[in-house]
Amino acid sequence: MARVLVLTADAAEELDSMYPVFRLREAGHEAVVAAPTTRAVKLVVHDFEPGWDAYTEKPGHLLPVDLAFAEVDPEECDALVIPGGRAPEYIRTDPDVARVVGHFFERGLPVGTICHGPQVPAALGLLRGRTTAAYPPLKSDVEQAGATFVDGPDVVDGAMVSCRGWPDLPLWSRAFLRVLEESSGARGLDRIRSAR
Template sequence: MSQQKVLVLVGDAAEELDAMYPIYRIREAGYDAVVAALTTREVQLVIHDFDPNSDAYTEKDGRKLPVDIAFKDVDPTEYVGLVIPGGRAPEYIRLDDDVRRITEYFFEKDLPVGTICHGPQVPAVYGLLKGRKTAAFPPLHGDMRNAGAEIVDAPDVVDGNMVSCRGWPDMPEWSRAFMNVLEHAAVPA
């Protein structure tokens, strides 16, 4: 049996810890974490931090992340799970028709979907969070409620196939919960 694959949707300005932590955790568990973006050029990650002298988070450039596949070339049937990291990337990748196609596939097939920080913006815009419980970066709570979701302020919100968290400080709890959902999901035929 070949190594099972988990798709990670990123773009420029994806938050570094939101992207890198799950990629390494997925690989550590023996899965192939496949990074997808608008094109196959490497993307510029960003580092978000919290400064008591700022009303918002701060941002600086982080590492560059190699990309394995473009969204348009993704066949979602080849993957057993999906991760959508936060940062600013979800704001614009959600506009891509292939991101919609990919995301809707995972929800329709009830496959594991992990969202981190701003990541829930992607399924929210497609109406996929209606009636679902989700965590999200706190300034997004109104957007999530407007999408029909119930906000849960916790580091590891599990609602069926979906695991969400508020941001990178929640990564240990989110990773345990996501890996549990991933490992207990049915293997696709």
């Protein structure tokens, strides 16, 4: 069983946040939700309606939080997920988010980003030379960060798995779980070898 950290905050997209948490738990993994504080975060529902040039936003459910960003010890986690919505826009400036996200990228551990989630590693200079999906209007943002943008539902670049948004979650989840299981298996072998 892997321990997967989910970094989120108020105005994170509801499906982007809850679907991975439930899917990871369904697969037998531990999903640990972290946010600026330990109070439940207020999610939002983004939808696409006729007559609108952009998505609409409505209040969503509350998502319980396990840890504040400052309490996170990334050494205790095996992987990271950054859901979309508006939360990535402002959590990317948090020094604890930078500390935590950098840990996963520096060690080549699984990182999943959904929709606007790539805004966090982009702001930290961690997308340079990588290939990523994102919400399509962010194409120029990820390219400015030095990444190659792919308009796809399950883009895998090493241990990083990304998608465009909640309609992609079934394919993204399948790809992320595959990367997570491969990574967990390799780390398990390393632990056995180091114990000898």
